[in-house]
Each structure stands twice: as structure tokens, then as C-alpha cells.
Amino acid sequence: MNADCRPALTLRQDTVGALAAMQAVFARDMKVAFRQRQDLLNPLLFFVMVVTLFPLGVSPEVSFLREAGAGILWVAALLSVLLSLDHLFRHDFDDGTLEQLVLQPQPLFLLVLAKTAAHWVLTGLPLVVLTPVLGVMVHLDGNSIGVLCLTLLIGTPVLSLIGSIGAALTLGLRSAGVLLSLLIIPLYIPVLIFGTGTVASAAEGAPVGAYLALMGAFLVLALTLAPFASAAALRISLSNG
Amino acid sequence: MSEPLLQAVDLQCERDERILFRDLSFSILPGTVTRVEGPNGSGKTTLLRMLAGLNDAWSGSLLWCGKPRSAQREEFLRNTLYLGHRPGIKPLLTPMENLRALTAGRRPLPEPVLREALDGTGLTWFQDVPCRNLSAGQQRRVALARLLIADEPLWLLDEVFTAIDSGGVSAIEDLLQQRAAEGGAVVVTTHHDLNLPGMQRIVLGGGAANEC
Amino acid sequence: MWQFFHKLGSPKWFFGISARLMPWLLAGGILLLMAGIVWGLAFAPKDYLQGNSYRIIFIHVPTAFLAQSVYVMMAVAAVVTLVWRMKLADVFVKSVAPVGLVLTFLSLFTGAVWGKPTWGTWWVWDARLTSMLILLFLYGGVIALDRAINDEKSAARAVSVLVLVGVVNIPIIQYSVEWWNTLHQPSTFKLTEKPSMPAEMWVPLLLSVLGLYLLFGWLACLRMQTEILLREQRTRWVKDYVLAGRG
């Protein structure tokens, strides 16, 4: 074959913009999730069940629940986010979608950010929506419930973002679920402390603006750093696949 | 002489304490089909993943259009299409949705074009069935539909013929040859006895490798 | 400078230099540590507030100090692994993590035992104890991840990412734990350090800190040598070394 006289194809100089590619990733994840609605309910059911365990296991007294309620809800939310993280990249890894994602010409960390955003909309946001109901069940007052919802609204994206690093690191490993919890729980501690601490201050009537701003700073920090770390971790995990 | 698209110089790859290949050099020219050959475990898939930029546990150098690839990763990714063992088909989505999602990040195409591509792979009547209800061969065809609309100059295809019936195989052989005639470059690994006129070979195995 | 850096990356070179260093590290470490401990246990004066229980300080502070600085060293090595792909750096992270875990555990244990006579309880949710506990979790995570990944190179790089994420988090954790501590128990227990420790107290402390550092250096060299032997066993020089050493 005489390859020499064949015309070379012109190389492409431009491609789909990062924003459009992020939208496509987000849209596909949403579509896949809604094809299997049962999976969407699982973290929510888990959330409700964990909260139910505390009155049963410790004490149904109003005074105890009022004091511990915010902490219980936060811990339950944290655990249910943790539970759902294993699926963040797992299915994509198994069917090869992740390889295609890594090979897309857009910066990988933006695509990972889009995936994490989809994960939050599907798990974190429903938890926040459900919180007022559970807050009433553990006898929190109206003001505390409001502040609790706010802290969860700021805090759950941080949980998803940090969790995405762990999910990417443990991709394709045996017993990835337990390992993921081991790696990630220590990193969740600051968010938990400030989440519950803010509600506690609110219950004492102290102003909470500063604490919420600090949680906002956590969110900004996680938004800027976590996608890079997860993208690097994804590349590593795929490299030996 | 047209410039090689991709050039490998002294590639060496080690896996689990074993040298898969060393001193492997070759160039992929536009308008050629290259077949990577070798027994099981000789590193065909690994080589292809290296070329695609997925695996980076190797040493040596890879040049894209004459310059180091690592310095122009985005240009490289824009112009390379990789289809792996697991081609990125979501079982819950229909062939149409899958194809749309896979092309959205590279070059979005209008619906009729995608429909035509699926027609071309014989999936006319399955466009709206979730892929998990399709057979292995049909799922493979969804992935191959990308080849009918892809404009990337370099294709890296891992085990393209897996689960494809004999009619499909010869059609794909024609497709690869036609692509080479247009000026595209194709690298394939396959156990199927592929023999196209003018095909280049990269033979792996036995710890050392040589190019024929 | 660059050449030196490159040389430092060569396992063979490291093997030679560490073999020459190790006897000195071991001897110096044991000597200083024993001197500090004996001085502290038997000769340093009694603390007028806490009595003799304060003598735990001569191992508590060195282990706590080293536990933290080992994590920082691991983070530096992690950067080197990710950026320059230097082999020795990831050998270091892998070899040293269990040592860090043991040191962290020791500092927690001694802290708890010290707490009993001082605060009247084994464990308080004191800011420092709590952040050490979290450091223990971080070490545990690093070791677990390293064990879980079969491929050496991927394990090294994955662990490096984790160590770096951890080191970004450590100040945040420390800050938040301190805030949480003041929120929940306004400094009931506080290990008040007197503004000026007499020289008879801080000199032995300094000695044992230095001694433990040297001992850690010896342990790190030893464990890195083991790791290098296993990784490079197919190279000529390891074969020569093994067959000559005890042939």
C-alpha cells in the first residue's frame, strides 16, 4: 500500500466547550439515575432509619432529642451520603464510560465536578428537603430547623466533593465500600463539627452568620481543590485497569 | 512522505514485575491500518491503552505529530478515538441515548445523523430499547456505530470483532479499509484473523518485540 | 544540585549511603533516648503541680511530636512522588506509615494514662487528644489504601494523593476541633504548661526528642532498604548484594 500519496486528514483544532461537555455529563447521569428510581430512594430511607434508631436506642425524651437532634440528623445525613458514594464512579468504571470520560478533550476536573454535582442533586439535596420533617420528629424548634437546613445545604456538597476523592481512590478495589469510609470519615469531621456547632449556637440564640460564612469557605475550598484530587485519583485508578 | 501521526520511541512497559515489551518503536502514518499481534498476556491491550493515554506506567517517548504528546494532551485527545473492551455503553440507556451521550463531549451531531449511524450497524429496530435487553453483539454494535460518524484521524480499537457475527466482521473490515483510504489511521488488536492488503503489524510477545 | 537530586532518587545509591549511616543512627538514637529517659525518670525534679506523673512527658511529647512530623514528611514525599515520580519518595511513604501509626498510638496511650492521675479520667475529649485520634485514623486510612491496591506504582500514587488531601485537612481539623472543644467544655481541663520549664526538665526532654528522631531515621532506613530489596530484586546489584552478603 502506498501510504505516501494519501492525503492526511486535517486535524481538528476545536472541540466542544467545557461547559457544554459538563452539561452533557450531568444530563446523562440524571437520566441514568431516573431509569432506576429505587436507587434514588435508598439513601433517603437509610437517612430516616438511622434517625429513628436514636430515640429507640437512647431515649425518646423530648429534652434529650432536642439537644441531640441536630447532631443525629447530621450524622445520619453524613452516613447516607457515604453510603451512596460507592456508586459515584463504580458503574461508569464497570461499563467503560469512565475511560471515555477521561479521554474527552475537556479538562477532566470539570467533568468530575459535573458528575459530583449530579451526585449531590440526587442524594444531598433530597436529604435537605427531608430534614424539616425529621427535625419536627426530634422536637427541634423552628429556628433550629431552619439553621439546620441551611448548614446541610452548604455542608452536603462538601461531603459529596470530599467523598468523590475517596470514591476515585478506591475504584476497582475489593471491599471498596468499607475502605472508602475509612479514608473519608476523618476528612468529614470538620464539616460535621461546624454543621452541628452552628445549630447549637443558634439554639442558644447566638448569631450564626459567621459560622455559616466559615462553612461557605469550606465549600469554596472543597470546590476548588477536590475536583483536582479526584481527577488525579481517577487517572491513577484507571491506569492499572 | 506524510508526517506520522503518532510515533513511539523505545517504549518499555512493566507489569507486575514482568517486562511486557521493551525497545518498541514504530510510527502510525495517516492512511494505514496497523494490527497489534501477540499471544494472550503479551500486552496488546496495555499497549493500546498506553497509546490512548489511559495507562501511564511506561517509559520511552510518544510523539504526536512530531512533538512530545505530554505537552499537547488536549490536541491529542481531540483527534483520537479509543474503543476499549468495555466501550462505555450504559445498560440503562437506549442505543440512541448512549450514542448521543458519547458524542456530546466530542462533536454533537443532529438526531437524524445518529439514527443513520445506528441504521448502518443494523440496529434500526432497537433504537429505543434499553441496551441491557440487547445481546452482547448488539451492544457492541452500538459502540461501533461511533465509527460511522467519527472524524478523529486516529482510531485505537481494542478487540473490535468480539461478539460480532461473520457478516458484521467483513463489513467492519471494509469500513477500516475505507477509513484508511480516506487518510485516517487505525490501530487494532484482534484475535480474529484480520488480513487487509497493506496492513502493518506490531508483534508483541516473548519479552521483546519487533516491528515487521 | 539537580544531579544530587537525581542521585538521591537512585535506590542503589540510597542503599549504600543508608548502610553507612544506620549504625550511627541506631547508636546515637539509643544513647540519646536512654540518656533523656534515665535523666527524666530518675534525676529531674518533681513537678510541684502534677507530682511524679509528669515524668510520662519524656515519652509522650517525643512520640506526639514525631507522629505529627512524620505525617508532614510523608506529605513532602508525596509531592515528590507525584511531581517528579522519584522512586525513593514513594518507598519512603510506604515504609514509614506503619511507624507513624505506632507513634501516634503511643502518644495517645501515654496521653490517656497521664490523664488518669492528672484529670481523674482516662479519656477526655480534649482538643489535642481528639486531633491525635483523627491523625491515627488518617494513618490507618493510608495503610489500608496501600494494602488494598495490588499494583505498586498505582498504590504509591494513590497513597500520595490521599496523604496530600489529609495534610490539607490537618490544619482545618485542628482548628475545628479546637473550636468544638471551647464550644462544648469551656476549658475545664487544660494541661497548663508553666511558662518556664526548668532546665533540668527541658534538657532531658530535648534529648529524648532528638533520640527518637534518630531512632526513627534508623527505622525508616531499615524499612526502606527492605522495600527496595523486594522491588529491585531482579536488578544486578541486588542479586550481587544478596548472594555476597550471606552466601
Add this chain to the structure above:
Amino acid sequence: MAFDSFSAFMVMEGHGPYVWSCYAAFFLLMIGLMVWSLRRRKAAIEACRRGYEFQAGRNDQQAASASAASFNRVKVSQD
């Protein structure tokens, strides 16, 4: 010397058990760590040497007969 007698040194005015258990744990773990690391190194060297001997033995026996797969069925006794 901060203590009058050896027994005073051991008792440390009632704080002895705390102090000594701390030091016991410290020495136990540190020495354990050192011994463990030394033995690991020894084991590694041993493993390397066995690997080389195995390799040398194999090179003699089957110089370069890379056995081709035959897919012959393996005889299994049917007791």
C-alpha cells in the same frame, strides 16, 4: 537523684503504675517495631535468594523450551 530509695523510685508516690505502664508500652512497641522491621528485612533477603536459586535451577533444566499450550486433558484418577 530525685528519689531517696529504689522502692521510692518504683512507687513514685503512687504514680508508679501510670508512669511505668507508659514506659513499658513505649519500650514494648518500639522494640517490637524494630525487631519486626529487622525480621522483615531478613525475610526479604531470604526470599530474594530463594528466587535466584529457583531461577538458576530452572535455567539448567529447560534451557529455552517455552512450552506451547496443548489443551490436552489432564488425567485424574476416578476413585
